[in-house]
Amino acid sequence: MSGTDPDRLRVQAMNLLIDALAPSRILGATEFGSVEDNVFAPAAVGPNAAAMKASLDTLVQADNGGTDYNLAFDSARAVNPGASVRIFLTDGGHNSGDYLNTHLNPAPQAQTPTYVIGFSPGLAAAEDQARLQQIAADTGGQYFALPDAQALQPVMNEIQTRLTCQSPPKTFVDTVAAGGTKHHGVKIKRKSRSAQLTLTWTSPLDAFQVKKVKIKRHGRVVATKGHPLKIKTKRGSTYLVIKVTKLVPGKMTFVVKNTAAGSGAPQVTVTTQVSQSRSKK
Known part of the structure; x- marks a missing residue:
């Protein structure tokens, strides 16, 4: 291989x-x-x-x-x-x-x-x-x-x-320059108790983070990190797995940021997948 x-x-x-x-x-x-x-x-x-x-x-x-x-x-x-x-x-x-x-x-x-x-x-x-x-x-x-x-x-x-009986992931594929950002949103289902955001890319010399996770309803922010959203992140050299719990119904928005482009590529491709579960874990 x-x-x-x-x-x-x-x-x-x-x-x-x-x-x-x-x-x-x-x-x-x-x-x-x-x-x-x-x-x-x-x-x-x-x-x-x-x-x-x-x-x-x-x-x-x-x-x-x-x-x-x-x-x-x-x-x-x-x-x-x-x-x-x-x-x-x-x-x-x-x-x-x-x-x-x-x-x-x-x-x-x-x-x-x-x-x-x-x-x-x-x-x-x-x-x-x-x-x-x-x-x-x-x-x-x-x-x-x-x-x-x-x-x-x-x-x-x-x-x-x-x-793990999650919903089929909603997938976003972006090309992002160093320091650049992409904004995304996903509707949170009424019965969803947790969401998983998974980011993947191909070079360990590149890096990404997720920022500004919040839930909006009727144009108003109803949930942010700690109020009441609980966010836990696990990081590998070419991926992030982010678990968001204590969800409320609405539209969850977040920002994907390219924090390092060490591979030298002018634009780095990152795949973001968002799935939901009725489980709190």
Whole structure:
């Protein structure tokens, strides 16, 4: 994956998932190629987040050889046979013997919904596309076909919103110069108890922040940070996950600001996704 993901955005996508999931959510990770690595065993995210991220940074180095889907699913099932969902991420087609449909659990076990992410021009062959679509369809998941690694983080966030029963994200894609800002607004549903703002970009040399979060109703500000909005931010090198709770109905507005453009690009692209939940967490 070093050629298809030189900035290791797959690691950042996993870090984002760790930061966005509830502390009690169980998560494990297995890397595969011609050999497999148990990156970290299934465990609750909350007390193990730092260790999970450290293992990802250490072990996910694109050094596992070829691409053996049989090994991938057999290894994942051995580590966590009762997994409620799987996320299968690959930049290559199966190239180690015949594929034995190992994504299917043996009877009488129900199938495990599998979200499949393929990100590489190397997956353009019809056979590879059909296989990845079949894995998702057979298990009740979904296939995300990406041309490259740049969309890994937004797609991982979209999957996360589904796993946590949030609304489909409203997405804004902006190009912002250093020091520049973009203003956005989202209607807060009456039954929503929390909102998640997720910002993603591709270079760790760039940075963004969210400012001036408020809710307006009939042109009047009815909620700001601390009155009564509670805002909690988790930051990675190429993403922000912001949880806003104590919502009230109205239109939530906020400002996205480019605080660093160290990559040297005159305009930096940032994707902002806003989802809502009836949960207070």
